[in-house]
Every structure is written in structure tokens, then in C-alpha cells.
Amino acid sequence: MSGDGAVAEGIGARARRKEDARHLRGRGRFVGDIHMPGLREVAFLRSPMAHAKILSKTRSPDHALDIFFSEDLVGVAPIVTRSSIPGYKVSQYPVLATDKVRFVGEPVAMCVARNRAIAEDLIEQVEVGYDELPAIASCAGGRRENSELLHPEWGDNLFLETFFDSGVDQIIASAPISVELEMSCARQTMHPMEGKGVLAWWDDRADQLVVHTSTQVPHLIRAGLAECLGIAQAQIRVAPPDVGGGFGYKCLLQPEEVAVAWLAATFKKPFRWTEDRREHLVAGANARQHEYHIKAYADAQGRLLALDAEVSVDTGAYSVWPFTACLEAAQAGGNLPGPYHLAAYRCRTYSVATNKPPFAPYRGVARPGVCFAMEQVIDAIAQKVGREAWEVRRDNLVPASAMPYTNITNKHYDSGDYPEALVAAKNMIGLEAFRAGPRRDDKGRYLGIGFASFTEQSAHGTKVFASWGLPLVPGFDQAHVKLTPDGALEVAAGIHTIGQGLETTLAQIAHEQTRVPLKHIRVTLGDTAMTPFSTGAYASRGIVMSGGAVSRAAEVVAGRIKSIAAHLLQVEPAAVGFAEGRIFAANASVSYEDVGRAWYLRPDQLPETVNTAGLEATEGYKPDVDTGVFSYATHAVRLAVDAETGLVEILDYAIVEDCGRMVNPMIVEGQTYGGAAQGIGTALFEESPYDDNAQPLASTLLDYILPGPTELPSFRIDHRETLSPYSAHGIKGVGEGGAIAPPAAIVNAINDALSPLNAAVRQVPASPRRIRDAIRRARPSQAVAPEAGVAR
């Protein structure tokens, strides 16, 4: 490719986003913004009980056509997610509850009216008789002998139990030191600012069900709806509008989505459901809740020798579709060793069915939990051997000289310098100066610094997902690129834009190959009628997979542009290059419009030998090695803890990250900051508590604290750019990484601050109460307190 204008708009440019203009004028179009004649709104009656038999469901006969029970949804199959992993137990997730409810918020009846308020009034017309059953509110409760069974046919409450052992017993027996920790993460709710929403209608002309749904995975939703509704996929068009954040919440087929689609397919009219915040808080509390029990063994310098772990995931009542109920535990077990060299590893995981909403993959999928656990282990080892935590961390990290490196759980780390990022973060946060200063500030608050290092497996490919037993395995992502008659470029990809800026970054990649000015590149995403297949936007895969596909398709079209331009310029194609928004051969040039016009409108100018595939191409892509490309980072945080109130203030937050080639550094930073903000929510604020009857205790944003501008620091960030040897342009994914490290870094910093008190917090969110409790527990004996959670 010839050079001019490359950096300004192509890969590496801080290009302004194409998405911005509409949103800055309130002209974005979300599901709730669509106006359609005859549109009816849907409200769901949801279960008030966590676990109960349904004895009766009644509505007055007048309401047979606006109140629906499961019995009315003729032909609708439950959501069933199979897994090829042996021993995995399959749940039947009904679209509307049949004979039993298994979590508070489970849809029981569906009411429709001309507006939502009236639909909610209709809920009052429904009577449901319940016979309450004992509820399973925790992993321990679910695994107890003779506990109530959510799915009696299973015989227990385990979706899956896994066991991995590389052989640790001998090493354990001779290890110089060991630490033992119990740690846990609270249940969380993801909170995209736009809740889930779906509008479905019947297009008589196309004889198609059209579904405008707020989703990350439109092509998968088409497959899922076809399965549940018994409609051919060709008769379903999923056309997602703007999506107000996803974070994993919108990569699932939801029962409400199926129910609304059924209404439209049955009554041939438009129907819509928009999730409100209370529904999200109650029926969408579906993430992060892990429990860890880890014994780690090391030498006297703190070098890891073996890890022996038990992980339980509070998986909820059913499996989500298509990610199964064991993805979380599988990822936890596989990712726990983190960026470290580890020779011996044993891990048992339990995916426990509980009376809570079905567990879903939230930004980072298991890794915020495993990073939180593993990084505390590193700090505990450091404390035990009397060294600085960052030094022990550095000594255990996989060194750059070992890349590419395959770890004990068969993760193939492709490239990078993990220790260098750690050292850079240590310098950014100013550890040496901090250690030379006072341990308490002028307000008497305890000061601490904490680190967390991690890898972010991104764009995990076919092999990886197949090994997790998923029913749908991603393969080649596809993209379509086309030059228009007037010389603009149209890019279409089946992945969807959910705020991550793909309309801009995919255009930058297309520009890189074709040099068509960015403003003349138009990107269409997600609509199954207008885009080639993509499995969707999840697992930090968009820019690697769809970006790779766009790159290939644009490269093909660029070659065809050059061929036609060469003919118009009467030179050989090899003599043609792109520059200054035109196509040159020596000093002569033609415009993209000249080329487009020649192909579409003046074919009389073209030779007989012209490529009849024209100025468009669809290409598929996956990286050469498809086990995922690994971004990595170290987060470092300096904070103050008020021992009286338990309040934490973040004083400084530094991130050193490497996601390979950055297509748009501005967007990389935005993803990292936004992820870190959510991670800080996990670390300090966010919790969906449940009582012993599995009743949710947070139903407003005053109960559930989302971090606001005053809770978050001004992040500082530094980039490294180690290209992946396996992906197009060396790009790695970066969507999730920011969210992974904060719980670990912050809890390590809190525990560093509290070390003079000999106190340690082992749970997130590290709320003021938990911090005060930790201090109180440590107080009776200032010596080592051997209770759960403290290094022994």
C-alpha cells in the first residue's frame, strides 16, 4: 500500500467516531424510540417467590387476548442449552413459567396493551396460586445433602462439576511455604444504561418476522428464535437498532425476546417489551458470584510451585442460551493460573444451580473473579516470604523470552512482555516514594498500594469454544465490502455495535486497505437481512474477527479497484497505487468515482477480461492460530482507607496495557477506562444481595450503587503495542480487560493499607461494613489471626 493519509484515518489513528453525531443530537434510535402504528406494549407478571409450585393461574375471560400464560404460547419450545461436556445437566428454561418458578422475577404471565402503564395495570388482573418450596440461596445451600432440588430429575443441584489435576501431591508435600485463602465475589447486575428491549412485527410483504432487539448477537438470536418458535431462519429477520450498552447482558436469548416474537408471529402485529430498571435489578442479577478456596505453594523466594483450588459459581436457576451454565466455571478453572508460570495445578469447579436469575457472561467472564483470587494469592505469598508483592509477581510472570508460551491449562499466550508492564505500572504509581513516606495521611487514614496483572484472552476461536462444549461455536466471521457507483465504500458485517465504536474502527480498517476517505466509508452492522454472518460482539472478539474479515474483503476490493483503475489509466495493475484519495499511476490518476462509474454505469469502458465479481467481496476470517490472542495489563492503585468508617478513597489509578496493534487508541482508552470503572464498581460498590429465601434485596439504583463521577478516579494509562503474530494487523481484543483487574488491585491495596492492623478483606465489594468487620476481626489479637481469609 502506498503511504499518504494512512495514519490520519487508517489503523492507528485517533479518528473521531462516526457514531457520535446522531447521539449528540438525541437522534440515536434505540428499541424504545421506535414508533410504529398499532404498536402494543408488553408487561410481564413475574414471580414474587424464589422457588414455588404453581397451583393455579387465572385471568378473567375478557382478557384471553391480552393476558397470556405458558399454555397460550402454542408451539413455543423452552430455551434449552446443551453442552457436549460429559456430565453437564440440561435445564428447560420456560419462556413463561409452567408448573414451577425457580427465581424471583421469572416471567409467569404476559400482558399487552396500547401502552406500558395499561399493560402493567393488566398484571393486577392475573391471579397466580403458589405453593412455596424451600429456596436455594447459595452454593453451600445447593450442595448440602438432601437439599431441595431445582430440577428434581437431576438428582442434585449441580449443572456441572469439573476436575483438573496435573499432579500436585508430591510438590505440596515438599513445598517450603504455603498460603490458604477463602475469597468471594458478590452477585452483580450488569446495568447497561439501556435495559434489554425487543420490538417484533410481521412484515407481510417479506413474509418475515422482523425483530428489533437490543442485542450483541443478532445472527445468533435469529437461530435461537427459530429454534424456540419453530420458524425457519429465512423467515426471521433480526434487525437490531442502536444498543445502549451490552457488557454480556445482551448476548443471550431471553425468554421475553421469545415471548414478544411469538406475539408478533401469532397476531401479525407489532409488540414491544422494554425492560425497566427494576426488572433488570431483580430478574437480571446474573453475574460475578464466585467463591474460591485456594491453597498455594511456593519456594522461600515466593516462586509458585503449585496451586490447589476449588471454585464454586452461584449459577442460578437455568442455563442461558447459548453460553451454557458452565462457561463461567470452565473459564474460571482455565484462567486461574493467570499470567504466571505454574508447573502444578489442581482445580475443582462446581456450577451450582440456585434460585436466582440464570448466570450470564459479564464483561471479563470469570476473569475478574479469578484475577481477584489469584492476585490475592500472590500478595499473600509475598507477605509470607517478606518481599514486596510486585517483586514476587515479577518473578512469577511468564517472561517475554518465553513467548509464545503454552501454560498449564493449555492457554497459548501469543506475545508480550508481562513483567515490563508490571514494572512500568509500579513506576507510574510511585511505589518507592510511597514506601519511603508515611503509612497514614493527615486525616489518619491508612494508605496502601496494590497491583494486579492479568491476561485477557480475546477473540477465542473455534477450538476454545468447542472445548467449552457450547452448542454454537464461532468460526469464520464474515464481512462484505463494496464500492458504490459514486466511489464510496459500503462495509457490512454481522457483528453489532453496542458502544464499542465498530462503525468507526471497521471503517478505519477498510480505509487502511482501500484508502477511500473515512467520511466516504459507511458501515452497516447487525441486521441479518443486510449483513453476512457473524457470531456477534462478545469475548473481546469484534475488532480481531470482524476487523480481520473487513480487512480481507477490503483488500480484495482494493485489488479490483486497482485493476479497473489500471485499465482506465492504461497501465499494468502493479503500477497503480492509492494516494490522496485517488488512484495513481505515476502522475496520472483517476478517482474512486471514475472506477465505480466504469463498473456499474459505463461497462462499455471496460475490457472483456474484467473480473465479473465486480467491486464487491464477502470474505471470512479467523486468526491463523485460533486459540485466542492475549492482551495483558497491570493495574496499580494507591488509595486511602478510613479505619473508622471503612470508606475507601482511590487516590491514583495507573494502567499499563498492551492490546497489540491499536486500531484507534482513543477507543482503546475508552474501553479500558469504561471497563475499569465497572471493575471499580465490582471492587467497592456493586452488589445484588439476596436473603436466605433467595429474595433479592436491591431493586432500585439507590440499593445498588453504580459508580458515579465522584466515585471514580482520573485514570492514567500507558500503552504497549506488541503485535500478535497470529491476527490480521497484529490486533488483539480489548473490550473486557479494563474490568478484570480492579477488584484485585483495589483489594490488594486495601490489604496493603490495613497490614499494620493485620487485617485483610477477602470479599468484594469491599464495602465499608466489610472493611470495618475485617479490622474488628483482626483486633482481638494483633498477632496472626487464623480465621478464614487470612494467610496462614
Add this chain to the structure above:
Amino acid sequence: MTQVSMTVNGGAVVADVEPRTLLADFLRGEMQLTGTHLGCEQGVCGACTVVLDGRIQRSCITFAADCDGADVTTIEGFDDDPTMEELREAFSEHHALQCGFCTPGMLTTARDIVLRLGDIDERALREELSGNLCRCTGYVGIVAAIKKVATGRSPTSRPRWHRSSSGSRAQGCRLRRLRRQVPPSRGRRLQPWQLQSVDPRAARQSRNGCR
């Protein structure tokens, strides 16, 4: 049904509304002004923020019937507003939006901050912004963008759109926010549930403190 007359984005509107109809639903439904977004309908997230008689207000906890005679400006009404134009430019430059859902409310609050307070330091700016939640950006770009527009700017003295100039800061953030919930100078009573959901920042703090 109650008849209300109001000015929306400069145009006169007369409509019959149910007593329970909220201003946000009225704007989004009857008026098809869908730039006003509903993020929580609990008065916390600020996505539905509009300007009502010169003050920013959460339209999700304001009854349309209470707005008789009011002057309402939504994001769509700021198309030609010079301050908003500067903010739009700065928001784009500083990547202050990702999914765009919180953006209309965020911009409306940002404009209020810039005009009312001018050049303020970052801590004060974050305080002022704390009634608007964004889940995508971590506020980094938003704070940078507002700072850029506010830099070197003096507070507008008694702006046309801001009737009250009494020292609201002195009364503390919480009080100021409480007052913002009520359309000014009409002496309407505050609903009990409005009182509960007015100040997410204060609520957050008090909750943190008593956990």
C-alpha cells in the same frame, strides 16, 4: 385527563394527559421526542434530564400534568444552541460517549454546569455531574470535554433560563438537588417518592456510611 399547555422546544403544545403520565413518557410518546432517554425511571441515572423553566430536571419523575405553563427544552431543542454545539464538539473530541444512551441527559447537565458555574475545578465538576450515570466511559472523556468547554468561562450571571440565583451551593448539594426536582416558583408539593430518589450521590454516601 388533564389539559396542559406548555412550550416544548420553543413550540406551544396543548394536550390532554392522564394524571399519572410522566413528563418523559409524554415527551417520548405524544411528542415523539425520543432523545430524552429513560434509564431507570427511579430518578437516579439522569438520562432523562431536560431543562424545565430554566433548571435541569428529571423528566422520569415529573408529572406532565404538573408542567402546565412550563417551558421545556429537550436535547432536540438544543440543535442550534451555541454552548451545546461546543459541548457536542468536545464530547466527540474527547470520546465522551460510547453507546450514547446517557448522552442527551449528560449533555443537558453539562450545559447547565458550564453556564451556571463557568470554570470550576475537576472535583467540583465531578460533584455537579454526579446525578448523571454513564456505564461506558468511566466519565474520563465526559469530564475532559466539559472542562474544555468550561475553561476560561465565567458563570453566566442570572441567565434567562436560570431564575434562581440564591446561593444554592451554600445550602449544600443535597438541598440544591432537592430543589431541582421541583418546577420552580410554583410552590408545588414534592411527592414522597421524589424525596427518596433525588440525590443518588448523597444516597450513595449515606448508604456507604451505614453499611
